[in-house]
Amino acid sequence: xxxxxxxAAPVLPTDIPEGMGAxxxxxxxxxxxxxxxxxVELGKKLYFEPAxxxxxxxxxxxxxxLGTAGVDNQQFSIGHQWQRGGRNAPTVFNSAFWSAxxxxxxAPQLEDQAxxxxxxxxxxxxxxxxxxxxxxxxxxYGPLFETVFGKDSLNYDNMAKAIxxxxxTLITPDAPFDLxxxxxxxxxxxxxxxxxxxxxxxxxxxHSGPLFTNNTFQNFAYGxxxxxxxxxxxxxxxxxxxxxxxxxxxxxxxxxxxGSVKTLDEAVRIMAKAQLxxxxxxxxxxxxxxxxxxxxxxxxxxxxxxxxxxxxxxxxWAD
Amino acid sequence: xxxxxxxAAPVLPTDIPEGMGAxxxxxxxxxxxxxxxxxVELGKKLYFEPAxxxxxxxxxxxxxxLGTAGVDNQQFSIGHQWQRGGRNAPTVFNSAFWSAxxxxxxAPQLEDQAxxxxxxxxxxxxxxxxxxxxxxxxxxYGPLFETVFGKDSLNYDNMAKAIxxxxxTLITPDAPFDLxxxxxxxxxxxxxxxxxxxxxxxxxxxHSGPLFTNNTFQNFAYGxxxxxxxxxxxxxxxxxxxxxxxxxxxxxxxxxxxGSVKTLDEAVRIMAKAQLxxxxxxxxxxxxxxxxxxxxxxxxxxxxxxxxxxxxxxxxWAD
Ligand code: HEC
Ligand code: HEC
Ligand code: HEC
Ligand code: HEC
Ligand SMILES: [Ca+2]
Ligand SMILES: [Ca+2]
Numbered sequence: 001x002x003x004x005x006x007x008a009a010p011v012l013p014t015d016i017p018e019g020m021g022a023x024x025x026x027x028x029x030x031x032x033x034x035x036x037x038x039x040v041e042l043g044k045k046l047y048f049e050p051a052x053x054x055x056x057x058x059x060x061x062x063x064x065x066l067g068t069a070g071v072d073n074q075q076f077s078i079g080h081q082w083q084r085g086g087r088n089a090p091t092v093f094n095s096a097f098w099s100a101x102x103x104x105x106x107a108p109q110l111e112d113q114a115x116x117x118x119x120x121x122x123x124x125x126x127x128x129x130x131x132x133x134x135x136x137x138x139x140x141y142g143p144l145f146e147t148v149f150g151k152d153s154l155n156y157d158n159m160a161k162a163i164x165x166x167x168x169t170l171i172t173p174d175a176p177f178d179l180x181x182x183x184x185x186x187x188x189x190x191x192x193x194x195x196x197x198x199x200x201x202x203x204x205x206x207h208s209g210p211l212f213t214n215n216t217f218q219n220f221a222y223g224x225x226x227x228x229x230x231x232x233x234x235x236x237x238x239x240x241x242x243x244x245x246x247x248x249x250x251x252x253x254x255x256x257x258x259g260s261v262k263t264l265d266e267a268v269r270i271m272a273k274a275q276l277x278x279x280x281x282x283x284x285x286x287x288x289x290x291x292x293x294x295x296x297x298x299x300x301x302x303x304x305x306x307x308x309x310x311x312x313x314x315x316x317w318a319d
Numbered sequence: 320x321x322x323x324x325x326x327a328a329p330v331l332p333t334d335i336p337e338g339m340g341a342x343x344x345x346x347x348x349x350x351x352x353x354x355x356x357x358x359v360e361l362g363k364k365l366y367f368e369p370a371x372x373x374x375x376x377x378x379x380x381x382x383x384x385l386g387t388a389g390v391d392n393q394q395f396s397i398g399h400q401w402q403r404g405g406r407n408a409p410t411v412f413n414s415a416f417w418s419a420x421x422x423x424x425x426a427p428q429l430e431d432q433a434x435x436x437x438x439x440x441x442x443x444x445x446x447x448x449x450x451x452x453x454x455x456x457x458x459x460y461g462p463l464f465e466t467v468f469g470k471d472s473l474n475y476d477n478m479a480k481a482i483x484x485x486x487x488t489l490i491t492p493d494a495p496f497d498l499x500x501x502x503x504x505x506x507x508x509x510x511x512x513x514x515x516x517x518x519x520x521x522x523x524x525x526h527s528g529p530l531f532t533n534n535t536f537q538n539f540a541y542g543x544x545x546x547x548x549x550x551x552x553x554x555x556x557x558x559x560x561x562x563x564x565x566x567x568x569x570x571x572x573x574x575x576x577x578g579s580v581k582t583l584d585e586a587v588r589i590m591a592k593a594q595l596x597x598x599x600x601x602x603x604x605x606x607x608x609x610x611x612x613x614x615x616x617x618x619x620x621x622x623x624x625x626x627x628x629x630x631x632x633x634x635x636w637a638d
Contacts, residue, residue, distance in 0.1 A: 048386055057381070057397045067367055067626040073633035078376045082401040250630040264631035293630050304621040307386040311569040311612050312583035314392035 010183030015192065017199035021210040022178040023247065023297060027096035027168045033111060033161045035168060039148045042141075043166025045305045046159055051135045052117075053124035055080060056317035060117065060163070064092040066302055069251035070170065075259035080125035081319065087225070088259030093299070094247050096168040099215035103241050103257040106231045110164035115156060129156035138315060140308035172248055172297025180294070187294045194291025197284055202276055212246035212295065222274055223258045250293045264289050329502030334511065336518035340529040341497040342566065342616060346415035346487045352430060352480045354487060358467045361460075362485025364624045365478055370454045371436070372443035374399060375636035379436065379482070383411040385621055388570035389489065394578035399444035400638065406544070407578030412618070413566050415487040418534035422560050422576040425550045429483035434475060448475035454634060459627035491567060491616025499613070506613045513610025516603055521595055531565035531614065541593055542577045569612045583608050 029035055046052070047060045063077040064070045070091035076084035087103055095101065100108050107113035117123045118132050126132045133156055145154040148162065177195075179185030187195075198204055208214045217228055217240040228237035241257055254260065255267035268288050272280045280288070309315070348354055365371070366379045382396040383389045389410035395403035406422055414420065419427050426432035436442045437451050445451045452475055464473040467481065496514075498504030506514075517523055527533045536547055536559040547556035560576055573579065574586035587607050591599045599607070628634070 045386075050384070050387075050391075055397060056391065056393060062376070065369070065626075067364075067624055068369075068628055072369075072375065073628070074375060074636060078374060251628055253631065253633040262632055289631060296630070299625045302623040304623045305386055306618045307384075309387055309392070309570055311615070312572065312608060313581055314572040317393060 012183045013180060015196070016181055017196060017204065019204060019208050019210075020177075020181070020195070020199075020212075022181045023094070023171065023173050023175065023210055024097070025171075025173060027171060029168060030109060030111070033164060035165050036148065039162050039165040040169055041305075042144050042148050043162035043164070044302065045141075045144070045307055046136075046163050047166050048305050049136075049139075049307060051139050051307075051315055052126065052132060053080065054126050054318050056315065058124050060092070060114075063089045063117075063123070066092075066170070066299065069093060069248050069296075069299070070095075071252045073253060075254050077123070079123040080121065083122040085120075085122045087257055088254065090244070091248055091252050092167055093170050093172050093297075094211070094245060096171065097211050097215075098213070098242065098245070100242065103225075104228045104231050105217055105242050110167050111157075111160045114160035114163040114167075132156060132159070135315060138310060140310060144308065170300050172299060175247070175295050175297040177291075177294040178297070188290060190287050190290040191294045192291075194284075194287035194289070195294075197288055198291065201272070201278060203271070203288075206243045206275065207246050213243040215243065217242050218275075220256075220274060222256065222270070223260065225257055227257070246292055246295050248296050250289075250296050264292060268292070331502045332499060334515070335500055336515060336523065338523060338528050339496075339500070339514070339518075339531075341500045342413070342490065342492050342494065342529055343416070344490075344492060346490060348487060349428060349430070352483060354484050355467065358481050358484040359488055360624070361463050361467050362481035362483070363621065364460075364463070364626055365455075365482050366485050367624050368455075368458075368626060370458050370626075370634055371445065371451060372399065373445050373637050375634065377443050379411070379433075382408045382436075382442070385411075385489070385618065388412060388567050388615075388618070389414075390571045392572060394573050396442070398442040399440065402441040404439075404441045406576055407573065409563070410567055410571050411486055412489050412491050412616075413530070413564060415490065416530050416534075417532075417561065417564070419561065422544075423547045423550050424536055424561050429486050430476075430479045433479040433482040433486075451475060451478070457629060458634060459629060463627065489619050491618060494566070494614050494616040496610075496613040497616065507609060509606050509609040510613045511610075513603075513606035513608070514613075516607055517610065520591070520597060522590070522607075525562045525594070526565050532562040534562065536561050537594075539575075539593060541575065541589065542579065544576055546576070565611055565614050567615050569608075569615050583611060587611070 050056045050059045052059060063072050065072055070093040071089055075088060076086065077089045078084060096110060101110060101113035107116065118126045133154060137154055142154050145158055149158045176185055176187050180187045206214055206218055219239050220241050221239055226238055228240035250264055253264060254262050261267045261270060265285055268285050269280055272278045369375045369378045371378060377398065382391050384391055389412040390408055394407060395405065396408045397403060415429060420429060420432035426435065437445045452473060456473055461473050464477055468477045495504055495506050499506045525533055525537055538558050539560050540558055545557055547559035569583055572583060573581050580586045580589060584604055587604050588599055591597045
């Protein structure tokens with residue numbers, strides 16, 4: 001009989017700057033919204049559900065396309081009647097890891113966040129939580145909610161809970177950097193130089209840890225958006241924005257809260273200047289960009305959901 | 320050892336009207352575009368690809384949502400800059416079986432059809448085949464086309480071929496009627512009465528065979544659309560439309576080429592009157608609708624594709 005050698009222990013790299021590491025495989029889950037397979041499946045349907053929008057044209061996936069890193073790569077997303085808002089749509093990938101949702105952190109959790117877009121007049125533009133619920137009822141969601149949340153449970157809060165549960169599955173492991181850290185793959189020499197550079201010059205004071213964000217709100221003296229101040233009204237919150245994660249950042253152009261910067265190269269230079277007062281050389285910029293590209297993870301595998309619909313007539317879309 | 324009984328031969332129903340039968344499991348495939356797994360996978364990416372549209376907002380799936388029976392359930396779909404066209408979007412499900420594509424049959428095959436929407440100004444509104452190809456090139460489709468079609472093969476014709484190959488997988492077997500025909504399931508008594516009624520009164524002279532269409536173009540004296548005449552210019556083609564299949568018809572409201580009829584019930588009454596000169600009773604109408612509902616098949620299982628995109632910058636969307 002053939003003998004089998006024990007698998008060689010992977011050789012771990014010794015050059016990883018302090019704090020950096022592979023993407024955690026477990027996301028935080030709030031005690032009042034435990035993950036279940038059926039809830040995730042319902043949340044997926046709702047995530048792809050154009051009936052959340054008044055016109056029947058937009059689902060969450062319109063602006064946060066799971067086929068393109070959870071974004072639409074627009075400066076400002078196209079919403080109801082071709083309106084555009086004033087902020088760039090961030091990715092939903094890994095959003096379960098953020099301390100708070102939105103650029104200004106105004107939604108503490110994914111559950112709170114998911115209640116926003118259906119009623120936002122420049123996004124999905126539904127009239128009220130009640131109209132959304134009655135649409136979902138007409139579509140035939142009642143029994144699906146019942147299975148997940150119990151009898152008579154089709155309501156706006158549970159809709160948001162199911163969507164949040166689905167979003168908690170949208171994590172992107174196995175980026176080239178993760179494989180490198182774990183001794184399962186290589187990254188280029190340029191990327192390694194970039195990796196050291198971001199630690200040496202201090203990017204990682206904010207973009208720290210395996211998420212490449214310390215999940216705090218920091219001043220970014222750029223653009224006309226007040227950031228956290230637009231929520232709190234406090235002057236000391238002016239231009240505070242959540243430190244954006246670098247996870248998948250190469251795929252989420254254009255950059256910054258106002259989507260004003262077209263290339264990652266330029267975003268890196270602006271950051272270095274604004275946050276660290278330093279003018280990066282072309283070579284250092286290129287190395288950092290190469291490093292950031294190694295943070296593109298594996299997109300979640302998602303089977304396209306079949307949505308409940310009434311037989312013999314359509315839902316009532318409106319303009 | 321346990322002995323195994325031979326499975327009982329299913330008891331086939333004896334009441335099936337002549338010509339009716341289960342959906343064929345094989346679609347016709349043109350000799351110059353054979354199906355391959357890689358081509359279908361590429362076609363799926365293109366089907367879900369918003370980069371085919373000028374704005375980056377619309378994919379084929381926007382109007383032919385695979386989660387909702389291959390339609391958007393709009394009277395007229397929302398297209399570029401919120402424009403709407405003048406015809407109702409038919410389902411892509413089973414479209415590989417039709418004799419020609421579009422209500423007026425102006426595209427002989429799926430390959431021809433797929434070249435239309437990207438350039439249609441009220442749909443995806445791309446400027447030209449060249450701009451579409453250059454977008455796809457920039458997105459990173461080159462190597463994918465190369466694998467499927469060979470070297471330097473990213474062109475508009477091959478794009479259409481891949482999409483058509485994917486569409487040929489969008490068939491919907493195992494409708495309750497199919498299971499009934501095959502002795503694998505039951506349908507209601509009302510549905511059985513409807514099944515006989517449509518044969519008795521002559522609906523199945525046009526809506527014949529397992530596809531419930533004879534794939535011909537027939538006069539439908541309804542509405543202001545010229546039908547085939549709008550393509551041929553010939554008076555004898557006035558108001559000719561392809562006999563629409565009844566497959567999945569309960570899920571594809573609103574009805575007729577102009578989407579003017581909201582319910583299947585009303586569509587059935589109008590058809591009986593216009594095509595057969597008969598006023599259906601409420602009971603007969605209800606039975607026929609029950610029968611039509613048994614023609615809703617199993618939606619194809621589709622894993623959501625990850626789309627190629629450049630790293631570090633976005634594709635150039637425009638209004
Ligand atoms: C029309 C475009 C559009 C639609 C539709 C839309 N979003 Fe968003 N989304 C945005 C924009 C823009 C932002 C940033 C807004 C801000 O920060 O003020 C955002 C922010 C988010 C965030 C916060 C991410 C972060 O890093 O802070 C999450 C999570 C999210 N959306 C999920 C959803 C879900 C779930 C739905 C559907 C229920 C949805 N979105 C529908 C455009 C959209
Ligand atoms: C003092 C904190 C801080 C430091 C230091 C910092 N950043 Fe940032 N970074 C942020 C904040 C806050 C944002 C969100 C900015 C906004 O509002 O768009 C951000 C955003 C970014 C973005 C854009 C992300 C996106 O999705 O749009 C990139 C890229 C980036 N940082 C790279 C860097 C690099 C490279 C360095 C070092 C040269 C660096 N950052 C240093 C706080 C910091
Ligand atoms: C903005 C809406 C919209 C978009 C985007 C769109 N279609 Fe259509 N589609 C329609 C409409 C409307 C018709 C009917 C037009 C007619 O018959 O004149 C149609 C017809 C069809 C048909 C013919 C079906 C039949 O029964 O005759 C097929 C197949 C099809 N589309 C596939 C596609 C593919 C593939 C794409 C992407 C390359 C696409 N469509 C993009 C709206 C759209
Ligand atoms: C002489 C041919 C003919 C006969 C007979 C006929 N139909 Fe039709 N049917 C058509 C054509 C052609 C269309 C497409 C009409 C259009 O342009 O919208 C159609 C469309 C339909 C539709 C709408 C499909 C859709 O997706 O919008 C229904 C439902 C339907 N027929 C049911 C029936 C019923 C029930 C009968 C018998 C009572 C019947 N038809 C008899 C030719 C016929
Ligand atoms: Ca962005
Ligand atoms: Ca229809």
